[in-house]
Amino acid sequence: MATLGIPQNTIAVLQKYHFNFQKKFGQNFLIDPHVLEKIVEAAGVTKDDFVLEIGPGIGTMTQYLCENAREVTAVEIDTNLIPILEDTLSAYDNVTVINQDILKLDIAKLAMERNGGKPIKVVANLPYYITSKIITKIVSSSTPINRLVAMVQKEVALKLCSEEKSPLKMMIDYVGDVQYELNVPRHVFMPAPHVDSAVISIHKERVISQELIDLIEASYTAKRKTLYNNLKSLYHDQTKELLESCGIPVNKRAEELNIDDYIRILERGHTL
Ligand code: SAM
Numbered sequence: 001m002a003t004l005g006i007p008q009n010t011i012a013v014l015q016k017y018h019f020n021f022q023k024k025f026g027q028n029f030l031i032d033p034h035v036l037e038k039i040v041e042a043a044g045v046t047k048d049d050f051v052l053e054i055g056p057g058i059g060t061m062t063q064y065l066c067e068n069a070r071e072v073t074a075v076e077i078d079t080n081l082i083p084i085l086e087d088t089l090s091a092y093d094n095v096t097v098i099n100q101d102i103l104k105l106d107i108a109k110l111a112m113e114r115n116g117g118k119p120i121k122v123v124a125n126l127p128y129y130i131t132s133k134i135i136t137k138i139v140s141s142s143t144p145i146n147r148l149v150a151m152v153q154k155e156v157a158l159k160l161c162s163e164e165k166s167p168l169k170m171m172i173d174y175v176g177d178v179q180y181e182l183n184v185p186r187h188v189f190m191p192a193p194h195v196d197s198a199v200i201s202i203h204k205e206r207v208i209s210q211e212l213i214d215l216i217e218a219s220y221t222a223k224r225k226t227l228y229n230n231l232k233s234l235y236h237d238q239t240k241e242l243l244e245s246c247g248i249p250v251n252k253r254a255e256e257l258n259i260d261d262y263i264r265i266l267e268r269g270h271t272l
Contacts, residue, residue, distance in 0.1 A: 004088060007031045013058050013113060017084050019145070021191060025078050028213035029057045030151075032188035035063050035199075042181040043199050045069050045151040050115035052132060052265045054114025055125035056101045057081065059088035061125060066092040069121075073114060076256075077101045100206065108143040119147040125151040132168060139171045142212050148202040155196035159238050165255040167220045171213065173259045176205040178239060215266055221256040227240055231265075238272050 003012055010031050013019075021027045030036055039061065045051060045068040056062040056074035058081065065072045072095045076085065085097045096114075098105070111120050121136055122145055131152050138148050152160075160169060162181040172178050181199040186192045214234070221230045228250040231239050243250050246264045248257070 003033075004058060004063060005031060005033045005036050010058065013084060013088060014190075015268055017080075019058070019080065019084065022078060022080075025055075025128075026192045027057065027078070028125075028189040029201050030060050030125060031190050034059055034189055036186055037184070038121065038182055039125075039149055039151070039199055040064050042199055043121050043147055045121060045123070050111070050118070050120045052107065052110065052120055052122045054122065055095065055127055056085060057125070059085045061123065062089055062095060063124060065090070066095050066190060070094065071114065072096070073098060073110060075100055075102045075105055083179075093104065097239045103130065103137060104109060107137075107141050107145075109218050111143045111145075117144070119146040120216065123149075123188060124147045124149070128153055128195075135202070136168055136171070137201065139168070139204065140208055142207050144207075145204050147204065149181070150202075151197050151199050154183065154196040154198040157200045160200060165257075167216050170259055170262065171208055172202055174206070174212065176203040177227050178202045180227075212262065212266055215262055215269075217253075219257070219262070223254075223263055225253075226250065227254055227257065230254065235269060235272070242272060 004013065010029060045065060047070050049069045051065050051069045051072045053062055053065055053072060053074040056076050062072060062074050074095060075098045079099055082097060089095050111117060126134055135150065138145055157180055160178050177199050181201050184197040184199060186196050206210050218234050219227055219230050228239055228243060235242050240250055242265065246268050248261060
């Protein structure tokens with residue numbers, strides 16, 4: 001099977017299998033070798049690495065990952081792509097394809113079985129319709145994941161790499177950091193999406209606890225409400241006392257707090 005990632009080979013595969021793009025799965029396949037190389041480079045993939053790829057499509061990036069990693073597991077939701085992947089990846093003996101929704105996959109179990117619980121890397125050209133859910137799942141996972149390299153909408157990449165606060169940004173600030181890697185114009189995809197993309201990398205250095213995630217998410221429940229009102233669901237009639245003991249005015253809103261404020265609330269909350 002010829003190397004994918006250039007328009008004529010991608011078209012040949014799509015025609016051979018009479019493949020119909022499924023909009024609901026956010027299918028836009030990469031057709032630019034330069035971008036593919038840059039993604040693998042940003043992930044720093046070496047022959048020591050176990051890589052989880054989310055949404056391999058017809059296997060374009062998977063081929064690059066197989067060339068560079070020790071082992072690759074690719075998780076694809078679209079059953080119609082499975083016979084295509086068997087064909088396009090037939091030259092590699094270091095890849096496993098799983099036909100599943102990534103949101104339902106037990107990543108910890110996979111990492112334990114395939115990599116002895118050692119840190120894994122995650123690489124993904126993400127379907128835009130669930131970008132945020134997938135990044136949240138990876139960032140909040142207790143599995144050792146030392147790097148996530150993801151293609152996302154440019155607008156999302158700019159937000160995550162800015163000072164703008166959001167629950168996801170708070171979680172990323174806690175576990176490590178995020179970097180803007182490269183701009184990816186819409187014309188390097190087939191079919192071309194309506195927006196430009198960008199590649200970001202998230203370096204994960206520590207695990208975030210479920211209670212800190214719950215606190216951050218509760219704080220942002222209703223955007224227009226104050227922190228006090230949002231946190232009443234967790235701390236009930238002790239909310240006011242808790243915020244005051246942390247030196248946080250009760251009329252503040254979630255986006256006015258930084259990650260250290262949340263850690264302080266959580267720690268004080270334990271002593272109530
Ligand atoms: N990696 C390929 C590439 O770069 O050419 C395809 C990227 S395409 C933007 C997104 C891929 O994710 C599609 O193959 C789509 O079917 C798959 N996908 C969408 N939702 C998914 C989910 N929940 N779990 C796993 N794969 C999913």
